[in-house]
Amino acid sequence: MPDSPPAAYTIQSLARAEVRSLAPYNAGLSNEAVRRRYGVERIARLGSNENPIGPAPGVIEAVTQAARECALYPDAECQTLRAALSERLDIAPERLVFGNGSEDLIAILARVFLDHGDEVVTMVPAFGLHTLYPQSMGARVIGVPITAAGAIDVDGLLGAITPRTRLVMFSSPSNPVGSALSRAEIERLLAGLPPHLLLVFDEAYFEYGQLADDYPDVLALLEASRQPWVLLRTFSKAYSLAGFRVGYGIVSDPVLADLVDRVRTPFNVSRPAQAAAVAALEDQEHLTRSLANVATERARLSAALAAAGLRVYPSLGNFLFLALEREADAVGEALLSHGVIVKTWREPGFTHCLRVTVGSPADNALFFEALMQALDAPVRGSLADASH
Structure with a gap:
């Protein structure tokens, strides 16, 4: 024995x-x-930033149709959704990656790029998974506090970078505070980042940010830089699909997409979820x-x-x-x-x-x-x- x-x-x-x-x-x-x-x-569910309006009517019909084929694996490449987003964003389809919510992509990025002794720079207070996933890989997370006014401290983020930094990752509009970087602040951040790290710009609340007249075109600013980057977005919030878990990332180089695809599970976005996202995207x-x-x-x-x-x-x-x-x-x-x-x-x-x-x-x-x-x-x- x-x-x-x-x-x-x-x-x-x-x-x-x-x-x-x-x-x-x-x-x-x-x-x-x-x-x-x-x-x-009576419940007022106000803890998870869900959309009280609910999904577009076409989403229900699309999901019902997709459910009829639930015995079949979903499209591993999300081809229909990929084409729709590629056209909407004017981005080459090979520069898109998909996750079971954008949280899935955060976890994948941590697994791809982080190891023991690496460092991640983020803001404090932070979205919890910007901290937990890097820590699970043995990385050290350096949190830069928000300013007294609640703003993201760009100079603090840049000052926290060391030769061991592999990711600078934060959300803007920020979760949980709600502040966002201006155009000038993003340009200053991009100009100050060294080339040895990946910028993960989490824009989960992108659609709400656009309500402000001076909200910057983050994608255009990233495109103009030479920094490697991933821009994360989601269908969970403004599109009311939190229950279906569909997130996506836009990457600066298809090489990044290839690295993500090596680690992600091959069927990480379900068939109904893909159908729901396409239908939601159509109903502006x-x-x-x-x-x-x-x-x-x-x-x-x-x-x-x-x-x-x-x-x-x-x-x-x-x-x-x-x-x-x-x-x-x-x-x-x-x-x-x-x-x-x-x-x-x-x-x-x-x-x-x-x-x-x-x-x-x-x-x-x-x-x-x-x-x-x-x-x-x-x-x-x-x-x-x-x-x-």
């Missing part, structure tokens, strides 16, 4: 040290879990309606929160980042008892902050009233009757 395992043996010891030390990703609670735990029926009127809801409700909710004395960071996303005078987890728990799901932030230095999705008028009103109760503040502002 084999020798007995040592007394100190645990299942955890089988895992790589980097994985054992990872903090779990804060994905939040499901509607069903909140209903069971708190006995509430529906997208416009979704963006209009965010433009109106973000301004109204931000103004009401500021009038109530709260600090609200300027945002170009479909969410707001709030600074409270107490730990956000306790406030988040109180909101859950009212059926309101938000995302409380847990990074050091920002545990007093929460991120709330800009939802429907009714959901925003429920959040505002529940937040005022949680903070023992009087309900004021114009959201009390926003659902009428």
Whole structure:
């Protein structure tokens, strides 16, 4: 018989040290879990930056058709979606890569480019997977704090780069804050980056950023540079396809796409998901309606929160980042008892902050009233009757 395992043996010891030390990703609670735990029926789901408008009507029809062939593997090359995006973006099809959400592509990039001793420069607070995936590969993550005004610190990012840096990765509009780089800031960043690293520019909230007149054409600016780069986008947010998980990347050179394809699973975007993305892309009127809801409700909710004395960071996303005078987890728990799901932030230095999705008028009103109760503040502002 084999020798007995040592007394100190645990299942955890089988895992790589980097994985054992990872903090779990804060994905939040499901509607069903909140209903069971708190006995509430009405749920305002404002923790995951989902689109309250829902998908375009053509998406449902396309998915229904695709489901009839669910016994067959999907197109590993996403050829129909690739052609549609290639035409829309005026990008050669071989410069597109696809993932099971853009998070899948972040994980693939970490596996392709990072090893023990490598460094990744990002911003703080950060989208959690910009940190967790590099750490899982043994890379050191260097976080550059946002400025006092909530802006991305370009000079800080450039100053954090060392000869060991392999990726500079951040989101703009930034998640969770909502700030975005200007044209001049992007040009300064690109001019200062050394050639030995890859820039991963996460533009998951690209469509919402375009609501601002001065939002830069990031793709054009990247195209004009000589830096190797990957521009990440997603169908999860503005196109309302979070449940189907379709993300894509535009790469500076087809060689990058080839490297990504060597590591990704061959059927990582399902047949219904590909069909849904193509249908969503075709209905630009529906997208416009979704963006209009965010433009109106973000301004109204931000103004009401500021009038109530709260600090609200300027945002170009479909969410707001709030600074409270107490730990956000306790406030988040109180909101859950009212059926309101938000995302409380847990990074050091920002545990007093929460991120709330800009939802429907009714959901925003429920959040505002529940937040005022949680903070023992009087309900004021114009959201009390926003659902009428």
